[in-house]
Amino acid sequence: MVAIHALGPELTGISSPDPLKFAFAGKKAAHIRSHSAAVPAEQTQEVYRQLMGSPADGRDKRLVYIHIPFCRTHCSYCGFFQNATKTDEIARYVDYLEKEIRMAAHDPWVQQNLFHAVYFGGGTPTDLTPEQIIRLGTAIRESLPVANDVEMTFEGRFHGFDNDKVAACLESGFNRFSLGAQSFNTTIRRRMSRIDPGEFLLERIGYLSSLNNATVVVDLMFGLPGQTLDDWQQDLHTFLQSKAHGVDLYQLILLANSRMKDSIEKGSMPEPASSPERAEMFRMGVETLSTHKVGRLSVSHWGRDTRERNIYNHAVKSGAEILPFGSGAGGNIDGYSIMNHRALPAYYQMIDRGMKPIMGMTQSGGNRALLATVGSGFDRGWLDLSALDRSEGVGMSEHCMALFNAWQDNGLATIHHGMLDLTLPGQFWNVTMQQALINFLEQHPFAADNAEKAA
Ligand SMILES: C[S@@+](CC[C@H](N)C(=O)[O-])C[C@H]1O[C@@H](n2cnc3c(N)ncnc32)[C@H](O)[C@@H]1O
Numbered sequence: 001m002v003a004i005h006a007l008g009p010e011l012t013g014i015s016s017p018d019p020l021k022f023a024f025a026g027k028k029a030a031h032i033r034s035h036s037a038a039v040p041a042e043q044t045q046e047v048y049r050q051l052m053g054s055p056a057d058g059r060d061k062r063l064v065y066i067h068i069p070f071c072r073t074h075c076s077y078c079g080f081f082q083n084a085t086k087t088d089e090i091a092r093y094v095d096y097l098e099k100e101i102r103m104a105a106h107d108p109w110v111q112q113n114l115f116h117a118v119y120f121g122g123g124t125p126t127d128l129t130p131e132q133i134i135r136l137g138t139a140i141r142e143s144l145p146v147a148n149d150v151e152m153t154f155e156g157r158f159h160g161f162d163n164d165k166v167a168a169c170l171e172s173g174f175n176r177f178s179l180g181a182q183s184f185n186t187t188i189r190r191r192m193s194r195i196d197p198g199e200f201l202l203e204r205i206g207y208l209s210s211l212n213n214a215t216v217v218v219d220l221m222f223g224l225p226g227q228t229l230d231d232w233q234q235d236l237h238t239f240l241q242s243k244a245h246g247v248d249l250y251q252l253i254l255l256a257n258s259r260m261k262d263s264i265e266k267g268s269m270p271e272p273a274s275s276p277e278r279a280e281m282f283r284m285g286v287e288t289l290s291t292h293k294v295g296r297l298s299v300s301h302w303g304r305d306t307r308e309r310n311i312y313n314h315a316v317k318s319g320a321e322i323l324p325f326g327s328g329a330g331g332n333i334d335g336y337s338i339m340n341h342r343a344l345p346a347y348y349q350m351i352d353r354g355m356k357p358i359m360g361m362t363q364s365g366g367n368r369a370l371l372a373t374v375g376s377g378f379d380r381g382w383l384d385l386s387a388l389d390r391s392e393g394v395g396m397s398e399h400c401m402a403l404f405n406a407w408q409d410n411g412l413a414t415i416h417h418g419m420l421d422l423t424l425p426g427q428f429w430n431v432t433m434q435q436a437l438i439n440f441l442e443q444h445p446f447a448a449d450n451a452e453k454a455a
């Protein structure tokens, strides 16, 4: 076993009377990085054709991601913006996207098994017209085998999502709306270029849930410039008073090169919350929702009743296979990460040539079962140590025990009944800790006894 004193504070965190605020220096990224190797550009089409010709693994949930890379405004904090919404360009894009979806209908890998979640994300799918929504929804249903209990999410903004578009979504089989509220506070919203007042959002949530035909989930962000603890408490209570079925609580990641960062540096926007202040906001979120008995589906996602299942988001964290469609869409098949072209001309050109519009592909260097166990566990807030052993080989959890003990000493986790259970501070730092575990395993590789390694 690795000795505890061999581990640095970037892995273990530091000992602090207040680990929620001070265990690590700050959250730097929203996602985990693990070792992977680029597939040479001239081989990506061939590798993709091989993947599509091979048998599909029937054990796990399979996902579809469809990307709509258009937004009406560029929200000042966001790194997902690709293209400004233009009616003609969207019409052209929908033609190509439909073609890309229908091309997949002939692939054995696609047809051999069911898809359990379809996520229509962006960008802003709510900028599509009702006719475009129905066309793409029909293409999905006619081309891809979806499970009877498929979770079909339509993501977007409240702005411009009128009753005709909502009806088109329901007619097309979408059964979940995931809408970015960010905040119900109109002043805070306008500071981020969010157009509508908070009251409008509540009215629309009321309408969507009154249809009683789809799950309604909203995103809220904490740590925004000028957002006080009281503002945050008010947002949480507004969610509770609304009829939304679920909520995501995201802490702001202040992106380098974002307009928000620029404005803050120039002094034209107030400072966002510091990491300790965001930690306090996280605590408030967990305590408020727990007190009101909202069910916790992951460290950052909550469902008020059984209507919200959170299938797509949790399956992504658990390493599920994702078939990507659209410019800028990312996928994951049999250990290969696939990224479609972000530039529209390159995307169109490849579809015209009958090719998958791949911009880049990498092959994961890590053990997929291990990454899936770790990803799924940290997303829910606990790691099953026997699952860790099954994914990498007997002795794996013992191999990591120095790190787990250090986390326990630093108030980030407790170890009991074969579980590494994240404390509230551990839940706040879960992405940092997950990355630390992956870095630890790269620095201290585990040599499993292959005879005992699980299949
Ligand atoms: C891919 S975005 C699309 C949402 C949709 N277009 C909208 O505007 O509401 C999904 C969510 O990511 C979150 N998000 C975007 N940028 C973020 C950032 N810099 N830090 C934290 N969360 C962010 C927001 O809550 C947003 O609703």
Ligand code: SF4
Binding pocket: 070, 071, 072, 073, 074, 075, 078, 079, 080, 081, 122, 123, 124, 157, 180
């Ligand atoms: S938050 Fe949504 S609408 Fe705003 S820029 Fe990002 S993806 Fe576009």
